[in-house]
Amino acid sequence: MTDSRKKRPRLVAEKRTTSRKTAAPKSTSKPRKPARRKKRPVRKGGVGGRISGGITGLFRWIARLIWSVVWRFGAIATLLVGGAVLYFASTLPEATALVDGRARGSVTMLDRNGEVFAWRGEQFGGMITADTVSRHLKHAVLATEDRRFYWHPGVDPVGVASAVRINLSEGRGPLSGHGGSTITQQTAKLLCLGVPYDPTAWKSEAAYEADCRETSLWRKIKEATYALALEVKYTKDEILTIYLNRTFLGAGSRGFEAASQRYFGKSASEVNPGEAAMLAGLLTAPTRYAPTNNLERSQNRATVIVGLMQDQGYLTTEEAERARRSPARLSEAAERRAGGYFADWVMSEGPDFLTRDTTEDVIVRTTLDQRLQTAAEDAMRVIFDDKVREGSKAQAAIVVMSADGAVRAMVGGRKTDVSGVFNRAVQAKRQTGSAFKPFVYAAALELGHSPNDTIVDEPLTINIPGSGPWSPSNYTNKHYGRVTLTHALKDSLNIPAVKISEFVGRDVVQKIASDFGIDSDLAEGPALALGASESTLLEMTGAYAGILNGGSSVEPYGLTELRLMGETESLIEGTSSGIGERVIQEDAARQLIYMMEKVVTEGTGKRAELPDRQVAGKTGTSQSARDAWFIGFSADYVAGVWMGYDDNTPLTGVTGAGLPAEIWRETMIRVHEGLPARPLPMLAPKTPAPAPQTAETQRAPARQDNQAERVLLDVLRNIFGGN
Structure with a gap:
């Protein structure tokens, strides 16, 4: 038997120590070569190389960081801009609602023939589109402002870069000078980025528009955003249409x-x-x-x-x-640029809400005749260029009108191509001098006297209560004895004019002058007859128009129709005549015209005589020659001329019979070019004028007094005393 306690083999391997080496198992295959380990490259430079590599890495890291920030920021900015673009686009109305950029309306003035002669306010001629505008004008705008208009999305980077380069090369800031703006961006600016004008927020429209034209960087960004919104909302032609109408x-x-x-x-x-x-x-x-x-x-x-x-x-x-x-x-x-002074006058005469303060587009038809306006301006220029000394600050004014009071031309000063300035024809009240005398004689004729009735020109003293004795004198400081009324007027004798005024009554003279249209306050004393009162040239010319038309009052007028643009019905009752009530009988007016015709042909107004037609008028020179006048008429037109200094400095060597009469003549020659000559509607007196006086008869005027003369002198002595 075998021994059961005989040791059995272990189920696990023997414990091995690190010092013990074991033989490799035998293998029948060919042995492999051991793998070669890669050698790291040795960097040149040692420490320096490592620093260089570190810096490069740092820059790479910074670049990655920047890129990560930029693309995120760019994405956010794109979203914000896109949102803003969509927002602005959603607020925009139809394109047709944006073509008229005015806060207020305009007034367009037409002359008597329906032709435009003046404008007031910002004019908007009506909508024109990119399709209906002349192709030449469309191309001219594109060639000038934005040749790539139909290709860019509203902002043109090429144009901006070019503008910045030009600005920097010319020594300006990048945004100063050339803006590189597209037509779309300019349209955005014209629209003020959608901000409407608010009278309560801005001092004026000018301040509002100045803010709209601001060129800061932030404003440029907003402008570009709004331009993109316009491109989203409208077609290119619609944007161009807005631009063509608003600029x-x-x-x-x-x-x-x-x-x-x-x-x-x-x-x-x-x-x-x-x-x-x-x-x-x-x-x-x-x-x-x-x-x-x-x-x-x-x-x-x-x-x-x-x-x-x-x-x-x-x-x-x-x-x-x-x-x-x-x-x-x-x-x-x-x-x-006709009608500056005339247009100003018409604007002041019309209702404010339809003229100066209108928010509508108004059409005003007027009485202006541009041919006559040019005639008056040329006449003024000729006389001042040829006959007024260089450097003189003397001024003059001219008014031409028809016998019914329709004003055909108006020059309010030596500078004829101006507006919005002092208009001496309607704003300057000046002493009229002897230009007032026709209204004294009108009173006498209205009471039945004849142009051939006589009166004695002799020394006269009148005691004025509260002022003492007053002794008028003639311009020549001479006396001419017995003279007819016609003679007294044609030679502008002062004493006969005073006598007649006192005889018929100052109140009668005042009423006739006032009824003829002289609305200014009239003098109360006997100097009334010599033009001591002040009046404007427009009033005086209108009063003479009443004489020409047969004795009826005249209201000078310039506006005949006022209507809204596009409408046919007038907003006010049109004026077709300024003739009013009768002031003196027609025969009296025609006799006065006869007397005033003698002023030009035989008296103080000879320099105003025209070569081919009858004219009548009267000279006037105020006290100390501060004002000089000539006002007269033909059968077709009435014209008045005033000359003087704005500060009332006396004129040197100038009377109404001089330069004013010559300006009048130059004006009327041009006014009547091409018009057939017509006789004046005058009436000569039935009784012949008395024979001229001799020296002997002049020494004894009292013996020749007629009954009216004696009555007059008795009245004067009883009321005022004197010689």
Whole structure:
């Protein structure tokens, strides 16, 4: 038997120690070569290399950090801009609601023939679209402002970069000067980024518009966002339509239709390449390049625009050359700028809510005759250029009207192409001098006296209660004895005029003058007969019109119709005549015209005589020659001229018989060009004038007194005393 306690083999391996080496098991396969361990490249430079590597790593880390921030920020900004664009787009109305950018309305004035001659307020000529505007004007705007308009999304990075480069090269800030704005961005600015004008929030419309034109970086960002919104909401042509209608183009013109009407008298749909180039040239600086300010400068700018249109293929070489050879010219109304003083007067005469303060577009038809206006302006210019010393500050005014009071021309000062300034024809109240005397003689004729009745021109003293004795004298300081009323008026004798005024009664003279339209306060003393009262040239000319029309009062007028643009019905009752109530009988008026005709042919007004027709009038020179007048008429027109200094300085060597009569003559010669000569409606006296006096009869005037003379002298002595 075997021994059961014989040791059995272990089930686990023997414990091995690290010091014990065991033989590798035998293998029948070919032994493998041990794998070679890669050696790390040894960096050159030692410590320096490690620093360089660290810096590079740092920059890589910073770049990754920046990129991670930028793309996140960009994503957020894109979301914000996109949200803002969508918000702005949702607030925008239909495109047609944005074409008129004015806060207030306008007034367009037509002359007696229906032609435009003046504008007030910002004009909006009516909507013009990208489809209906002249193709030349459309191309001129694109060539000048935004050649890539139909290709960019509202903001043009190429244009912005180019503008920044130009600004920096010219020594300005990147946003100063050239803005690189697209037409869409300019439209956004014209819309003031959707902020409407609020009178309670802004001092004025000018302050509001100045804020709209701000060019800060933040404003540019908002402008670009709003421009993108416009592109989302509207088509390109709709954006261009808004731009064409809202942009300001100088001389009160808002939009290209108004500007085209203002400068060329035609629609923006009809302009030729030269006119289109001139209009587009206004976009850079409307006031500077306005052709009404400097036509040559505006034409030079237009030549540049023609070149741009040619370079961009909008004009052929032949068309461009033709535009350069025939530059745009102003319309007659724009070239003359007629009606400045007249237009101011009409605006002041109409109702405020339809003229100065209108919020509507109003059409005003007036009595102005542009041919006569030019005649008056030319006459003023000729006399002051040829016969007034250089440097003189003397002023003058002219009014021309029809016998019914319709004012046909008005010049309120030496500068004729102005508006909004002091108008001496209607605002200056000045002493009338002897120009008042016809109303004294009108009173006598109305009471039955004849132009051939006589009165003695002799020394006269009247005691004025509270003032003492007053002794008038003639301009020549001489006395002429017995003279007819006609003689006394034609030679402008003072003493006979005072005697007649005292005889018929000052109250009668005052009433006749007032009824003829002289509304100013009339003098109370005997100097009333010598024109001590003050009046305006318009009043005096209107009063003389009453004499011409046969003795009826006249209310000078200039406005005949006032209506809203597009309407046919007048908003006020139209005026077709200013003739009012009768003041003196027709025979008395016609006899007075006879007497006033002698003033021109034989008396103080000879310098006013016309070569081909009858005229009548009266000179006037106030005390100390501070005012000089000539007022007169033909069978067709009445004209008045005043001359003096604004500060009442006496005139030197000037009376009504001098330069005022010459201005009147120059005016009336031009006024009557082409008109057939018509006789004055005058009535000669039935009884012949007495024979001229001899020296002997002049020494004994008392023996020849007629009954009326004796009565007059008795009245004077009883009331006033004296010799």
